[in-house]
Amino acid sequence: MDQAQQLLCRRVYKRYPISGPIHLATPDNKEANLSLKNLSGSGVCVCGNSSFKVNDLVNITLQNDSPFFDGLSNREARVAWSKQVAPDLWETGLDLELIG
Numbered sequence: 001m002d003q004a005q006q007l008l009c010r011r012v013y014k015r016y017p018i019s020g021p022i023h024l025a026t027p028d029n030k031e032a033n034l035s036l037k038n039l040s041g042s043g044v045c046v047c048g049n050s051s052f053k054v055n056d057l058v059n060i061t062l063q064n065d066s067p068f069f070d071g072l073s074n075r076e077a078r079v080a081w082s083k084q085v086a087p088d089l090w091e092t093g094l095d096l097e098l099i100g
Contacts, residue, residue, distance in 0.1 A: 015045070016038060
């Protein structure tokens with residue numbers, strides 16, 4: 001997907017604030033405990049002190065009692081975007097659509 005297509009895809013869904021822990025593991029064995037920030041119709045935004053490579057497939061473990069995550073405890077997601085928002089803080093968008 002080129003940059004113009006990515007811009008068109010952003011903010012297609014309304015964001016809903018949500019909090020709780022999420023564990024993420026990358027293919028190169030990088031692991032991080034992050035915080036959920038918001039939820040949309042296609043994914044979640046997470047925050048933490050780790051950055052991730054766009055388009056990597058990652059394994060996520062959600063630890064949240066919300067009915068939004070019923071059946072989504074251990075899944076694969078795609079890193080849609082990652083940006084640094086403070087000296088030691090990154091926000092990362094995880095695309096959950098591929099899990100069906």
